[in-house]
Amino acid sequence: AQSVAQPEDQVNVAEGNPLTVKCTYSVSGNPYLFWYVQYPNRGLQFLLKYITGDNLVKGSYGFEAEFNKSQTSFHLKKPSALVSDSALYFCAVRDTTRGGGNKLTFGTGTQLKVEL
């Protein structure tokens, strides 16, 4: 079965500094990986995905993520954090089980707090 781990419950960073939100995955077959952001009492918004191709994936709002097969990681990054980036971030992996409905398995989430 596939799984993702987000080892940090919370990440604090000062505005203007680079940020990294960590994600590692476990999946049989080729990994399809996703990052989502959630603001309070709202649904999840898609940020970016890795399916194939370049290991560095660029997404919405200046976010990017680096796929590292040897480390089974897909860390989310941004060169310069904004206060408005403060939110809950989820990493997800697609279920590769035959007949599994292509469902996504989510990590437990990382709360990002960007301070002035």
Add this chain to the structure above:
Amino acid sequence: SQTIHQWPATLVQPVGSPLSLECTVEGTSNPNLYWYRQAAGRGLQLLFYSVGIGQISSEVPQNLSASRPQDRQFILSSKKLLLSDSGFYLCACRRGSNTEAFFGQGTRLTVV
């Protein structure tokens, strides 16, 4: 692009009362549909998914059920709510194995 409509946005229901949450999708056809529950503002638990009309797969045993009467309609129900059914319920839609999922804005259910 796909749009997911969920309603109501918030709901307060007494223990033992029935539940019906509706999710409808616009902008796509024959999508995979999902119901997730988020407890305490953190992890997402997949409750049900559907790959077509009338086809429902349950991920965890529970007090809830789901139905898909039309291609772009997904309903979450309960005959008798429990306190433990409280949470934030999210409907999601996905079309294709390498595409992202789109989420509705969620329903905050409080069982009292």
